[in-house]
Amino acid sequence: xxxxxxxxxxxxxxxxxxxxxxxxxxxxxxxxxxxxxxxxxxxxxxxxxxxxxxxxxxxxxxxxxxxxxxxxxxxxxxxxxxxxxxxxxxxxxxxxxxxxxxxxxxxxxxxxxxxxxxxxxxxxxxxxxxxxxxxxxxxxxxxxxxxxxxxxxxxxxxxxxxxxxxxxxxxxxxxxxxxxxxxxxxxxxxxxxxxxxxxxxxxxxxxxxxxxxxxxxxxxxxxxxxxxxxxxxxxxxxxxxxxxxxxxxxxxxxxxxxxxxxxxxxxxxxxxxxxxxxxxxxxxxxxxxxxxxxxxxxxxxxxxxxxxxxxxxxxxxxxxxxxxxxxxxxxxxxxxxxxxx
Numbered sequence: 001x002x003x004x005x006x007x008x009x010x011x012x013x014x015x016x017x018x019x020x021x022x023x024x025x026x027x028x029x030x031x032x033x034x035x036x037x038x039x040x041x042x043x044x045x046x047x048x049x050x051x052x053x054x055x056x057x058x059x060x061x062x063x064x065x066x067x068x069x070x071x072x073x074x075x076x077x078x079x080x081x082x083x084x085x086x087x088x089x090x091x092x093x094x095x096x097x098x099x100x101x102x103x104x105x106x107x108x109x110x111x112x113x114x115x116x117x118x119x120x121x122x123x124x125x126x127x128x129x130x131x132x133x134x135x136x137x138x139x140x141x142x143x144x145x146x147x148x149x150x151x152x153x154x155x156x157x158x159x160x161x162x163x164x165x166x167x168x169x170x171x172x173x174x175x176x177x178x179x180x181x182x183x184x185x186x187x188x189x190x191x192x193x194x195x196x197x198x199x200x201x202x203x204x205x206x207x208x209x210x211x212x213x214x215x216x217x218x219x220x221x222x223x224x225x226x227x228x229x230x231x232x233x234x235x236x237x238x239x240x241x242x243x244x245x246x247x248x249x250x251x252x253x254x255x256x257x258x259x260x261x262x263x264x265x266x267x268x269x270x271x272x273x274x275x276x277x278x279x280x281x282x283x284x285x286x287x288x289x290x291x292x293x294x295x296x297x298x299x300x301x302x303x304x305x306x307x308x309x310x311x312x313x314x315x316x317x318x319x320x321x322x323x324x325x326x327x328x329x330x331x332x333x334x335x336x337x338x339x340x341x
Contacts (some may be wrong), residue, residue, distance in 0.1 A: 001117065002044070004074075006032045006063075007051035016049045016079070023114055047116060048076045052091070061094060068095040077116045077201075088205070098201035114167035115201045152194055160187045164200050165207035234314065235304040246295040246303075253283020253291055256311045262301035266293040269339060281328050284308045285315070292336070 003020050007013040013031050020029050030045065048067055052060040060078070067076055076096040082088075083101035091099045100112055153161065156177075163173045170184045177184075188200060197203045235258070240246065246257070249268060257264075259277045266273070273279055283291040289308075306314070314321045 001028075001046045003029045004032065004045035004048045005029060005051075006048065008033065009051065009053075012051050012053075012079075016051070019110060019113060020049070023110060023117065044071060045074050048074050049113075050076060050078045050096075052078050052080045060091065064091070064094040064096060075116055077113065092202065097199070098205060100205075110167060112165075112167065112201060112204055115164075115204060153191060157187050157191050157194075160184060161191055161203060161207045164188070165204040167204075234310050235306055238303045238305050240297050240301045240303065242297055242300050244297045244301075246297065247280070247283070247291050248294045249291050251283075251291045253280060253286075253289050254308050256280045256284055256306040256308070257295075258304040260302040260304055263298040264301055265296050265298040267296055268293045269336065272298055278328055281311075281325050282332060284311050285325060285329060 001024075005013050005016045005020070007016065010033055013033060017029050017031055048071065050063065050067065052063060060080075064076065064078065067074070077098045077100055078091055078096045079100040079102065080091075081102050083103050088099050088101070098112060098116055100109055104112070159177060160173055163176060168176070170181045170188075173184050174181045188203070191203060192198070192200075195203055195206055197206065237260075246264065247253075247255075256278065257280045259273055259275055259279075261275060264273045264277070264279065265271070266279070279295065280291075283289060286292075311325075315325060316322075
């Protein structure tokens with residue numbers, strides 16, 4: 001897939017380019033820094049990420065219309081600083097596949113971009129032109145944020161939609177909720193009608209702006225639950241035999257580990273960790289960067305591993321990951337304190 005990133009700001013263009021490469025490094029990315037009103041597109045792109053913030057007099061409509069007309073088969077995702085519903089609706093009516101406000105967290109933004117990579121071309125969704133008045137240049141005040149239940153969605157439909165907002169595929173949603181992919185599709189079809197949207201990207205954008213989605217993500221982070229689908233592109237797999245020492249107390253912490261299979265014993269405190277456990281975070285994020293325990297494989301073990309550098313980058317980029325790590329550190333420190341006489 002060929003992706004075009006178009007922005008008047010090099011920093012914004014670089015951020016969008018890095019997000020594309022974080023999703024899949026196989027994508028070829030062309031970056032255009034706009035110096036004029038109309039971006040020149042050197043090749044025919046499959047996906048266009050268009051920054052419509054500009055210090056010059058507003059010309060979002062002209063930019064979008066030109067790209068829609070010149071590249072009718074391309075998917076276009078616009079991004080900007082405004083997030084009020086009236087403005088977002090006016091941008092969508094110009095024919096773009098989706099709009100990505102900058103206030104969204106990196107996790108949600110990456111999820112929406114993943115949907116855009118797999119979504120149908122704009123021409124298949126139905127391009128619409130804005131025939132009404134041009135949007136005001138003055139940002140509207142942010143609307144109140146109701147919960148998804150205000151749309152009449154059942155608890156199960158809300159669960160499905162919240163996973164869509166995180167960029168999950170139908171297969172991943174079905175596996176997470178223990179239902180079939182056919183059932184997921186039925187829920188999505190009904191939700192599109194109830195929300196008044198055309199596709200899963202628009203539905204995900206509604207979910208991302210609502211309180212119930214924020215509350216769900218906050219609860220997951222506070223529970224110390226890491227989303228492996230988000231982390232796996234950064235992690236490496238490692239198989240370690242029974243009895244192997246993963247690290248020793250006092251050593252410098254260089255990795256954060258997730259137990260996929262098997263059991264790991266923390267020698268000094270006599271605790272065994274099983275599937276889904278995360279350990280090694282204190283040695284990375286504590287001031288001394290020292291391991292507080294010796295970790296030994298109690299069985300053959302399969303691990304997913306983040307290097308210290310990768311963990312720090314995710315900590316700075318992803319607030320949900322940062323909150324999860326802080327929760328784990330406090331939980332482990334309190335457990336250690338409780339074991340002390």
